Amino acid sequence: MHAHVIEAGQVRQIRDPDAIREAHAAGRHLWVEIGDPSATTEAFLTSTFGVHPLIVEDIFGERSVPKIDEFDTHLYIVVHAIGPARDPLVADVGLLDVVIGDTFVLTQHREGPATGLLLDRLQRNPKLLERGPAWLAHAFIDGLVDRYEPYMNALRQRIDAVEEHVLLRAGLADGKDLLPELFALRRVIQALCRTTDHQRQILRRLSRGDLAQIPDDCRLYFRDVYDHFTRVDEHAEDYKDAITSLVDAYLTVQSNRMNETVKRLTLMSTVLLPLNFIASFYGMNFKNMPELSWPWGRAFAVAEMFALALLVWGWFKTKKWV
Amino acid sequence: MHAHVIEAGQVRQIRDPDAIREAHAAGRHLWVEIGDPSATTEAFLTSTFGVHPLIVEDIFGERSVPKIDEFDTHLYIVVHAIGPARDPLVADVGLLDVVIGDTFVLTQHREGPATGLLLDRLQRNPKLLERGPAWLAHAFIDGLVDRYEPYMNALRQRIDAVEEHVLLRAGLADGKDLLPELFALRRVIQALCRTTDHQRQILRRLSRGDLAQIPDDCRLYFRDVYDHFTRVDEHAEDYKDAITSLVDAYLTVQSNRMNETVKRLTLMSTVLLPLNFIASFYGMNFKNMPELSWPWGRAFAVAEMFALALLVWGWFKTKKWV
Amino acid sequence: MHAHVIEAGQVRQIRDPDAIREAHAAGRHLWVEIGDPSATTEAFLTSTFGVHPLIVEDIFGERSVPKIDEFDTHLYIVVHAIGPARDPLVADVGLLDVVIGDTFVLTQHREGPATGLLLDRLQRNPKLLERGPAWLAHAFIDGLVDRYEPYMNALRQRIDAVEEHVLLRAGLADGKDLLPELFALRRVIQALCRTTDHQRQILRRLSRGDLAQIPDDCRLYFRDVYDHFTRVDEHAEDYKDAITSLVDAYLTVQSNRMNETVKRLTLMSTVLLPLNFIASFYGMNFKNMPELSWPWGRAFAVAEMFALALLVWGWFKTKKWV
């Protein structure tokens, strides 16, 4: 656990618990990174900052869904952060717990890409902390939300690639079995939709005027974040629709392409069958088959075959079967 | 950046920033086209018209979704404009930012078909600006919304053409592969639905009585625009349904038409197979096959073939398979 | 334009604009049929009855969707009328514009079946006009709504006929290509649902207690109309569901019936193939085939064929394939 405080326009770290307590008692604006759980830390949070036991339990408990809980003197927010993943199927998802008090912001993040980002934000604009905890929390959350965009783009490209494969190659011999990928994509997007939906509701809550911890002028900035994230959420919904219809399309296109092949093969058989019949016909052992002795008999049979094959083919053409 | 002001019933342009500031200070009604972004322009907007930094950021930032944001003294609206496209799959979409103040309207448009339209509107009816900024904004927005209709019609025709192709030719030899077009149409319509839905909510918001910048008598006119746009939105929804069911229908019709072909080919084989069997039968080398020596043996075999073929065909007919 | 007024319990027509103006000024209850658009008429409506320009524009403009608009002193309602059509696919749809003022009802209808109906309603019960404009408007709207029922029944019968065809004949040789009809039906029903949904909302609005032009005792009667129309709307929704699932069922049933045919044809081939093989077998030219010289050799081969055919058939039977 270490706190950040602004001194002479510079970010300074305080690591000593007593010093943190002192600074808090002096009414100075603080940003505290909570760090690893321990009985001491838990007690410190409760005694010094008056954090509700339920918040402490959630911060150190198993990771959960995005949410916003209003307590008497604190606002507890859990937001999802997402990192720029190489493979969108393995999203680098992290959670950031934010507690907004009247003079302090507590944050907790263990995994995920949020760690460096937050300090960077503060260092680039130390005034944020002076302005108030809500402004700092806004900067943190805005930073996390911005990182959704590259992930969404990577996902879009992946879906486009799958769609192109479905349109051009599904059901052909060089078509891959896309079903596992489609199912994996659907699962990822389903989870993403859940998250973005929760997150959007949190941001909408923050951008409305009914939270004591968010001053009115800051609320406009949260509304801006909400507007941006609405786009992310809508893209997620679009991807969900896209993947659902892609699964359907893939299976049907695959089926149709195979049926197309079967149709063409059957066509070939159907052209060959009459020829075969003629050959069998002249293979009958009747005594009384004078054409067998004709000098042009064989040529006549071959001509019959050609004629029949052309006839059948032409008939197919007029029927638009081939 | 240049402003439009009404003088003696005529639209006059002011290009000098100081003159604009003066006219504004004098309380004259202004329409300002913002133009290219620059630090000067941004400062001018904030200092002269008191535009909120978030609006400035949005106006010059990356283009975004339609929205309406209420600030203390301004109303900020982003609407989509759509031009008459040759190919509805390549919609000529532009964005118009409108800021309504108490005595001025600021607009910003870079791409898209809005540019000439706005000036034309004002010149046809210069009184609009005298009447107040809300009336001018109404004229602008009404003009943009009207241009949706030709686009929607072009889209409808395209969908109808695809539908006709599906009904008449899918799965036949002269049927095109419609899947890429159907997928492209779906994507376009999905984006369109998003936009029209946002835009409709903006117009509904404008047509209700809770915005300080819109006077009551002007509100009725916004309600009229809302009514018209509701139709556009509903058409977009209808197109979405239509395209979804067209994809399904296309794939199934294609499959059924191919199966129909396979069925007919199989029918032909099934009629030929017994004939072939008879020919093979009389090709057996048994010594004791007296019919081989009959003078009418061959004719008898051919008669058998004909009879069998007719029998099979007739049986198919009674079963309604052919 | 001509007005209807009640004199001594009889409906009397006034055609002279000045007389109409006089009667209106005298506070008499009037029903005015507006008729063809002209500058004079428009001016008359605005000056005499104080109709808002937006209403005038809508009345004479292009035909639009059902809606209800509340103005300061008027209530403007647009309802759909539907006539008893021979072919439900070509619905005889008309629009009736109704403006309810404090002492008058203005109506406008050009196409459609409403014309005679309205006068008939008034003549059957002239007291309606005396009672107040809301009562007359109720009678008109009630009459239009009643006419939906025969149309809905015709539509139901058409859908039932198509459903029966799908269940009994789709995919057989005497089955028609129902797809164009199904698509046409879907489009008609989709439009119908839009209309009935709008209309139902209008009627709900009329049956609630927040419109100044509708007195409380009349409101109960509008609620009755709303209840009746709710049924129409629900039927329309049911038809929409029915047609959607019919399209699916039609395509799949067609496919299954064709596959059934292919299966039976393949069955025949599969029974014949072993026979053919036996015939080919005894057509081999090996010297050492003693059965060829047996006196019962041929009979033996035929017996083999019969046995094999029965065996294969029996096997299929036990597998429940036939």
Add this chain to the structure above:
Amino acid sequence: MHAHVIEAGQVRQIRDPDAIREAHAAGRHLWVEIGDPSATTEAFLTSTFGVHPLIVEDIFGERSVPKIDEFDTHLYIVVHAIGPARDPLVADVGLLDVVIGDTFVLTQHREGPATGLLLDRLQRNPKLLERGPAWLAHAFIDGLVDRYEPYMNALRQRIDAVEEHVLLRAGLADGKDLLPELFALRRVIQALCRTTDHQRQILRRLSRGDLAQIPDDCRLYFRDVYDHFTRVDEHAEDYKDAITSLVDAYLTVQSNRMNETVKRLTLMSTVLLPLNFIASFYGMNFKNMPELSWPWGRAFAVAEMFALALLVWGWFKTKKWV
């Protein structure tokens, strides 16, 4: 028309209209069964009990959907009753009209199973009428709602039977054509859902505290009925989902089972074809075919056939096609 009144704890019938009027005027609690429509009855209802003309019209008019209408002094409720049907596809549906006044309950039922039930309810507990009209109405409605359960169970069993048939036999030779039954079931369930949905809304309305005719302690009992009926409504929704997915599953399972058959038949052909080829091969008339003269030539050919058949079969096995 006859009224029921409680005298000394016993239910007594009054059939004389004047006696009914007298009892009503004396403020006694009455339950009146309205019976066949006549001008006298209509006039009696209006004059004696002050029933609104719209209620009278609805009671004697064509049968309609469940609804609840609040009038100044009366509450008018229409509920659906359903009888225990042998065949759930032919539901024995009836309607009960209930009018609740301050001292009386009017009921009307012509068809359906409600008739005996109501009297039975009252006779088992005559105090109900003494307690007030709302309590009697509750007893009636509770009794009707209870009868939904056996019907729902019968429907469930029918659906289960169809589902089992789909899972085990669809597409096999002993599988019935379930499509007509599935479509009939869907139509019945669709209508049922409509009714239960309306009815549930009525019961919810009755169980809330905003109806003057329902005292607060009785309202708790209506809430209990609402809770029970919610289950009926949810079952109806479940059945709707079940039948929709059953139609899909049936058609696809049927298709797959037939394709399975075709696959196996094609397999047989594919095993036989090489054998046939070998037989044809040795049926060629080339002079230079020494194996034809070998003493073991024929046996060799048969061995070839066996080997080839085994090879093909084994290949299929490793490919998991059989």
Add this chain to the structure above:
Amino acid sequence: MHAHVIEAGQVRQIRDPDAIREAHAAGRHLWVEIGDPSATTEAFLTSTFGVHPLIVEDIFGERSVPKIDEFDTHLYIVVHAIGPARDPLVADVGLLDVVIGDTFVLTQHREGPATGLLLDRLQRNPKLLERGPAWLAHAFIDGLVDRYEPYMNALRQRIDAVEEHVLLRAGLADGKDLLPELFALRRVIQALCRTTDHQRQILRRLSRGDLAQIPDDCRLYFRDVYDHFTRVDEHAEDYKDAITSLVDAYLTVQSNRMNETVKRLTLMSTVLLPLNFIASFYGMNFKNMPELSWPWGRAFAVAEMFALALLVWGWFKTKKWV
């Protein structure tokens, strides 16, 4: 029926009804397990604790859906408990009835896994009862809700196993008929969704501030339970979606894999057919077929066959059919 009371920090049981009545009259906090129904018990509940007859009826009646009913002085809650099942298809579901009064909690559970759990909860933290009935009820409900998690995990694993089977083996010879399992899963999940949806609404109701029996500080803890259960509910919804799309995917994948087999078999036939034709051709009995007498005639025919087979195969390759 036996009551639990806290004495000197220890849980003590009272089994004598009079003693229970006495303790209740003395205002001591009680937890009463109701046990088997009997007229005595029912009377005791009503007379001593003032429980409403409707609650008594529900507690001893047939088991019903989760619900929450607010009575004047009591809060009646029915929650679902679920035990850790070996086979998620046979969920070990139980119901717990909880009545919260001002100084007591009544519970009723007959079947299911709740029995031991409750006592265990109280013994681990006897202060709960001292703190108030709402806190004890919270502990009970929290305990039940926690047990959903292992069940949900077991269900997830089952669905994953089925999904893997669908992706890898459906339609192959070693693929099981998954349809019965999929239908069973869907039914279980459908019921689960109903329950979790009801339960979530109950918990939301408990976590809001409008119930007199739940003090404000306890409400925060119910909100925590609600947050956790929301996840369970969302998982249930996800499973429902997953199973629905799995049924579709299973049937289509099965169909496609079989068609794939048919395609390959047809390919083999199509390669063999020309060879057969060549053999039949040289089996014709024409006199004038000089190649029959060529010494290399047979070899030439075999070469023709090879060449033709290669040609056909190569053609298929370039068409990407194989």
